[in-house]
Amino acid sequence: MDILALNCGSSSVKYQLFNWDKKEVIAKGVVERVTIGDSFIAHEVPGRDTYKEQSECPDHRVAIDLIIRTLTHPAHGVVKKMSEISAVGHRVVHGGEKFTCSVRINDEVLDAIRSVQHLAPLHNPPNISGIEAAQAVLPTVPHIAIFDTAFHQTMPSHAYTYPLPYEWYEEYGVRRYGFHGTSHLYVSKRAAIKLGKPLEECNIITLHIGNGVSHTAIKGGRSMDTSMGLTPLEGAMMGTRCGDIDPAIPPFIMDQEGCTPREIDSILNKKSGLLGITGRFTDRRDVITEADNGDTRCQLALDVEAYRLKKYIGSYAAALGGVDAIVFTAGVGENAGVIRQKALEGLEFMGITLDVEKNLKTFSKSGETEITLPDSPVKVFVIPTNEELVFVEDVVAILDDTYTDHTKFPYTFTAQDYTP
Secondary structure, eight states: OEEEEEEEOSSEEEEEEEETTTTEEEEEEEEESTTTSSOEEEEEOTTSOOEEEEOOOSSHHHHHHHHHHHHTOTTTOSOSSGGGEEEEEEEESOOTTTOSSOEEOOHHHHHHHHHTGGGSTTTHHHHHHHHHHHHHHSTTSOEEEEESSGGGGGOOHHHHOOSSOHHHHHHHOOSOOOOOHHHHHHHHHHHHHHHTSOGGGOEEEEEEESSSEEEEEEETTEEEEESOOSSTTSSSOOSSOOOSOOTTHHHHHHHHHOOOHHHHHHHHHHSOHHHHHHSSOOSHHHHHHHHHTTOHHHHHHHHHHHHHHHHHHHHHHHHHTSOSEEEEEHHHHHHOHHHHHHHHTTOGGGTOOBOHHHHHTOOGGGOSEEOBOTTOSSEEEEOOOOHHHHHHHHHHHHHHTOOOOTTTSOOGGGSTTOOO
């Protein structure tokens, strides 16, 4: 059984074809510059050179058609015909309060996704376009929606409610939703296995740190709080997003510099965070290198990020009533030992005793690694995330009618003998 996973952004479509029987990725890639011109596909197959092709994609339907042509190409493809694909899983960023789990897409589901697109105007419209395009190109196979927000729908009301006029929540859905749900789900379940404890007995803090960053407090396998809010802008400092700031700053700068609401939104999302402080960089590797070379603004950016990470760890430990494990994941979380070390320094009083040397030698390629000393009461793990596997397992379970609440569903990666 081959499952196609699609992640449609405003100007790109990422894809992955997964063979469920062999439990392996057989092809993956991305179509870049969709709708904006000079479009191309970069297609990767294990054991082959990356195949690239220029092909104009004025909309997502053309982009998905290009993906289909590439997957079935006599020389570069991996399947003879699209009937070999059993289902398509679609990443949908925002499901609002309407979706607490992955679902099979029908007209009612698609209408519900449309009804909350005002909550994610940069993300949901291209997600919807991708679903419609894939349905047009592959009309006979089931299509499944996997929501970034679903994992966080277990948050209690006191965690997701903002201290704002309550009518804003009732009329417009203004509340905390959270994102990166499939990543937090995967690594928290893997952490429980590493701890050797039932998930129901674990308090875990997961730190997903990439260009986008979110943190989650997880109790008994359920999200209790998370750093991203109504949108992915809230929370930690990110590559280009500001995260938590004084809400009076935007109107102040709008008044001082004559910015429009759209302009200030763009600044907060695309010109802040690491880029805002350094003035040059969004990639932590560049920031770390230049900080080592004496760039004071790069050093400041690292200090700010680590300090904010430390505050989230402390606050979530308090919210959970103690913590059994902390997990670093995603591109930066898995590879930036310097940032992990700076974030954990001074937390010995919480029972965190870092193995400094092991931490600095740990990267994604190291696999699942404990970076605390053996006698550390609180364990810290680096666990490479696998969101796509969650996608695929949800799709297969829905097709087999075995899908259930994520805290009870027996994902393959929760088995003791599972090897990542």
